[in-house]
Amino acid sequence: MSDFDLLHPALQHHIVNSLGWTELRPFQEAVIRPILDGRHMLVVAPTAGGKTEAALFPILSRMLHEDWRRLSLLYICPIKALLNNLDIRLNRYFGLIGRRSALWHGDISPTVRKHILRDPPDCLLTTPESLVVMLTSRNVDHRTFLADVKVVIIDEIHAFAGDDRGWHLLAVLERVSKIVGRAIQRIGLSATVGNPDGLARWLRGGGMGAYEAQQPIETDRGGLSADVTVDFVGSLDNAAIVISRLHRGEKRLVFTDSRAKAERLGAELRRLDVAVFVTHSSLSQDQRRQAEQAFSERNNCVIVATSVLELGIDVGDLDQAIQIDAPATVSGFLQRMGRTGRRPGTRRNYLFLATSDESLLHACALTRLWEAGYVEPLTPPPIPYHVFAQQLMALALQEGGIGERAWKDWISGFCHTAGLVAESLAEIVAFMVAEDLLWNDEGVLWFGRKGEETFGYRHFMEILSMVADDPLFTVLHGREELGVIHPLSFTSAKGGDDAVILLAGRSWAVRHIDWNRKIAWVEAVSQKGRSQWIGSGISMRFEICQAIRDLIQSDDASPLWSRRTAGKIAEIRETMSWLEPRKTPFEIAPHGTRWWTFAGDRANRALCRLLNDTMGINAQPGSLAVSFRDRIGGVTPADIVENLQHAIESSGAFQADDALLDGLKFSRCLPRSIGERMVMDRLFDLETAREVLSLETHSVIA
Numbered sequence: 001m002s003d004f005d006l007l008h009p010a011l012q013h014h015i016v017n018s019l020g021w022t023e024l025r026p027f028q029e030a031v032i033r034p035i036l037d038g039r040h041m042l043v044v045a046p047t048a049g050g051k052t053e054a055a056l057f058p059i060l061s062r063m064l065h066e067d068w069r070r071l072s073l074l075y076i077c078p079i080k081a082l083l084n085n086l087d088i089r090l091n092r093y094f095g096l097i098g099r100r101s102a103l104w105h106g107d108i109s110p111t112v113r114k115h116i117l118r119d120p121p122d123c124l125l126t127t128p129e130s131l132v133v134m135l136t137s138r139n140v141d142h143r144t145f146l147a148d149v150k151v152v153i154i155d156e157i158h159a160f161a162g163d164d165r166g167w168h169l170l171a172v173l174e175r176v177s178k179i180v181g182r183a184i185q186r187i188g189l190s191a192t193v194g195n196p197d198g199l200a201r202w203l204r205g206g207g208m209g210a211y212e213a214q215q216p217i218e219t220d221r222g223g224l225s226a227d228v229t230v231d232f233v234g235s236l237d238n239a240a241i242v243i244s245r246l247h248r249g250e251k252r253l254v255f256t257d258s259r260a261k262a263e264r265l266g267a268e269l270r271r272l273d274v275a276v277f278v279t280h281s282s283l284s285q286d287q288r289r290q291a292e293q294a295f296s297e298r299n300n301c302v303i304v305a306t307s308v309l310e311l312g313i314d315v316g317d318l319d320q321a322i323q324i325d326a327p328a329t330v331s332g333f334l335q336r337m338g339r340t341g342r343r344p345g346t347r348r349n350y351l352f353l354a355t356s357d358e359s360l361l362h363a364c365a366l367t368r369l370w371e372a373g374y375v376e377p378l379t380p381p382p383i384p385y386h387v388f389a390q391q392l393m394a395l396a397l398q399e400g401g402i403g404e405r406a407w408k409d410w411i412s413g414f415c416h417t418a419g420l421v422a423e424s425l426a427e428i429v430a431f432m433v434a435e436d437l438l439w440n441d442e443g444v445l446w447f448g449r450k451g452e453e454t455f456g457y458r459h460f461m462e463i464l465s466m467v468a469d470d471p472l473f474t475v476l477h478g479r480e481e482l483g484v485i486h487p488l489s490f491t492s493a494k495g496g497d498d499a500v501i502l503l504a505g506r507s508w509a510v511r512h513i514d515w516n517r518k519i520a521w522v523e524a525v526s527q528k529g530r531s532q533w534i535g536s537g538i539s540m541r542f543e544i545c546q547a548i549r550d551l552i553q554s555d556d557a558s559p560l561w562s563r564r565t566a567g568k569i570a571e572i573r574e575t576m577s578w579l580e581p582r583k584t585p586f587e588i589a590p591h592g593t594r595w596w597t598f599a600g601d602r603a604n605r606a607l608c609r610l611l612n613d614t615m616g617i618n619a620q621p622g623s624l625a626v627s628f629r630d631r632i633g634g635v636t637p638a639d640i641v642e643n644l645q646h647a648i649e650s651s652g653a654f655q656a657d658d659a660l661l662d663g664l665k666f667s668r669c670l671p672r673s674i675g676e677r678m679v680m681d682r683l684f685d686l687e688t689a690r691e692v693l694s695l696e697t698h699s700v701i702a
Contacts, residue, residue: 003032007057008064014096015057027216028054035187036062040211042157042188042200047338049216051189052086053093055153059187060097062151063122071120071145074152074176076128076169078159079281080105081288081308083125086155094123105130107285117145128160128169132464135175136397142179149180154203157188158331158378161199164466164665167384170205171391171414175398178410183209191338192331195377202380206413226337226348228370230363231562236261239324239353240268243302246351250319251295252302255336257325259306259533265324266304266505267528275301278505281308282472282533283483287504304505307332309339318342322351325359328538329376330369358624360568362540365547367560376541382681384418389428389669392445393438393455393463401444404429424674431671454668466665472533473518475503482508482522488532490520500529540623542600542688548624549598553579584695586637587625589702595619595626595637597692602685607644607692609684614647615640637697645693648686 004012004024015021027043028050035041035058045051059073075090077083083105090101101123102116116124117140126134134140152173160166177184188203190196196213204211233239243254256262259280266278275298277291288308295303303309307327321340327333333350341348352367354360391411395402402410415425429445432438436448437455447456455463472484482503490499490510499510501522507529508522540548552573557566578585579596587594597604604621611617611626617640620627632640660679661667667675 003029006032006036006061008061008097010064010097011057011061018096024057025050025054025216027214028057031055031214032058032061034210034212034214035059035185038185038209040186040200040204040209042190042193042196042203042211042213044190044193044196044213044215046216047191047335049191049338051191052089052155054214055187055189056090056093059151059153060093060099063099064097068122068148068150070148071122071124072148072150073123074131074149075101075123075125075155076131076152077125077155078127078165079308080107080127080285081292082155083127084289087125090123090125094121099123101125104134113139117141120145128165128172129465129467131172131176132394135172135179136394136460136464142398146176146179149176149184150182151185151187152176153187153189155189156191157199157203158190158193161202161378161380164381164384164387166202166380167387167414167418168390168466170202170417171387171411174205174413175391175395175410185209192334192375193378194331194375199378202417206416226341226350228337228350228352228367228560229562230352230354230360230367230558230560230565232360232564232568233353233355235355236265236324237268239355240265240272242353243322244269244272244274247320249300251299252320252322253309253318253339254302254304254322254324255309255327256304256306257327257538260502260531261324262304262306263502263505263531267502267507269302269304270505276505277301277303278305279303279308280306282485283504284481286480287482291504319346320349320351322353323363324353325355326352326362326366326538329541329544330366330374331376331378333366333370334375354565357568357572360565361548361551361572361624362538362544364551364558364561364565364569365544367558368547368551369543374543376543380418383420383678385420385424385428385670385674385678386664386666387418387466388415388420388425389432389666390463390466392429392432393447393451393460393669396438396445396447397460397463401441401446404440404443404445427671428669428674432669435668437669463666471518473513473520475501475508475520475522477508477522477524485520485531486533488534489530500525500527502529502531538623539601542603542685545598545600545623549579552576553581578698578700580698582695583698584641584692585698585700586640587700587702592630593628593632595628595640596624597626598624599688599692600685602683603688603692606648606684606686606689610644610647610689611640615643637699641693641697644689648690648693 027045031041031043031054043051043054063072083103087103094101100121102121104113104116104124104126135142160169186203193199196215200211200213233242256265259282262278262280266276269276277295279288279291291303295301318340321337327336337348337350352363354363392407395407395410433440435450437451438445439448471487473487474484475482485501489501501508501510507525507527509525510520510522512521585596587596601621601623604626607626608619608621611619617632618629620629661675664678
């Protein structure tokens with residue numbers, strides 16, 4: 001008897017006869033028993049590997065065996081586009097057994113929501129933010145609506161766990177568990193993760209119950225069943241030329257690391273007469289849907305995307321995946337490469353087109369780590385005290401006021417999992433009351449005057465999400481919404497009128513701007529334009545930086561390198577032949593000095609802060625090096641390292657300035673000492689900085 005036989009007979013019938021499946025994949029069979037037993041589960045498998053079905057089939061079986069009624073399953077995704085994409089597939093699966101699923105997010109109309117509330121489906125596809133709206137809205141009787149929820153499936157869980165949205169999600173799930181009066185089974189789905197057991201433990205949160213991670217054995221490490229090439233092209237314009245000439249007649253998905261770069265590349269490909277579509281998070285839903293649908297239905301075309309298509313959104317069978325420069329992580333590389341090789345007889349493939357020396361080194365280091373079987377562990381950001389402050393206010397909204405100690409009944413598990421200290425939590429509550437963000441009315445917390453002024457805009461919508469809102473302008477062509485851009489895009493002309501912007505891969509002249517309503521009206525034009533958004537850019541982890549150093553110091557070549565890449569790597573090695581093991585070099589040149597640490601952004605950020613605070617030296621952190629804006633005459637590298645060694649051990653050597661604190665949403669709800677501790681733990685890597693300072697220095701005259 002196989003585990004497939006444990007599924008409900010009606011479901012077995014439809015899997016075989018309606019879906020035409022002759023068998024389940026081994027990992028799909030392996031998760032049936034533990035999910036049927038109610039275990040918390042993390043399912044890790046390659047993109048398009050059948051994770052959704054692996055999680056869903058045992059739940060559908062339980063739904064039939066145990067005769068679940070009303071809303072019993074929440075299916076949560078990080079983005080609305082993925083929910084829209086899954087809606088059709090899940091509707092089919094639920095329809096096979098006479099059940100229903102429905103979609104609920106910010107684009108769903110009030111009429112549809114009212115219908116869902118009157119006649120709840122068996123499964124609701126939603127985002128964490130929409131779930132919070134259900135908990136706080138006066139139009140939703142959440143205690144009745146969610147009363148029968150038994151299971152939550154979190155798709156693309158790695159997209160949550162790596163930032164504060166993951167902590168927000170854990171807290172919200174705990175609040176739902178409190179409402180239904182029982183622990184909810186949690187099932188996470190992910191394509192790539194380096195620490196599956198740790199992520200499964202994190203997903204369980206503060207709840208009880210057994211958990212496990214299921215990960216198929218990876219059989220194609222080392223490139224045995226994937227065609228990967230790293231090429232050096234030197235500029236984005238050259239990359240466009242290569243893409244226009246390469247793989248003609250095929251469907252090509254091109255990833256970039258920024259929206260602005262995606263727009264520039266899309267416009268350049270269109271100039272080269274390539275059928276091209278652009279998609280990213282700042283385009284309107286309609287624009288993205290049009291681009292993704294047109295791309296899925298055509299051949300001999302290109303879609304240029306940011307990480308929005310790294311997730312499991314279906315754009316049809318792809319022939320080629322191309323990367324401009326390099327993704328931040330090996331995990332991201334695997335996720336993107338997994339979009340290819342889905343048809344029988346095809347192989348996964350990935351082409352890196354590096355536009356700079358640093359991005360070339362990054363791409364080569366990523367492929368080296370991949371060949372060695374390395375995938376980054378996923379580590380949630382530490383001590384999210386600002387998420388606690390947000391949850392405290394959200395609970396006040398949800399309950400019409402929350403007892404000053406009653407919040408523990410709702411989110412104590414989240415606080416425990418996140419490592420939040422009871423004394424600090426009490427300090428935050430007292431601080432928010434003292435600052436009039438909250439008002440304590442005989443033990444019941446509600447919003448104070450300053451709290452209502454700060455967060456009450458748009459019915460307190462600001463506190464329902466951990467995502468900070470940018471000051472973006474909506475762009476309209478007639479009545480058609482194209483997307484949103486940052487007002488920096490208007491700076492090319494006085495007052496913004498007649499500026500030419502790029503959006504959806506096309507140029508638009510700005511004809512009028514309503515600054516109060518944040519709307520810009522545009523007309524299509526032929527001249528070149530540009531658009532800007534504020535982003536953090538690519539940040540390299542310590543492991544990648546060290547792999548880059550090892551690459552430069554070695555003399556071997558990789559079969560994955562093109563001839564241009566091999567030539568450029570040889571040139572870089574010759575230029576940096578002064579690198580020595582266990583030494584930290586200072587490259588002194590007429591235009592300034594670079595301290596090559598190969599330590600990653602967080603460690604270099606710590607070194608720069610120490611340089612500025614203790615020595616008055618202005619320096620700029622990068623992933624591979626610290627760059628000195630001014631010459632360091634009169635101070636030797638050995639002097640610098642010695643001073644920093646003393647400073648890094650001094651208590652209070654770091655103080656977070658207001659700009660760093662403002663980067664944390666809800667930081668105004670925290671006492672400064674707690675906010676500074678958060679900034680320290682999140683932005684600075686003192687241990688790696690100490691490692692760098694323990695190395696012998698040597699100077700190189702460039």
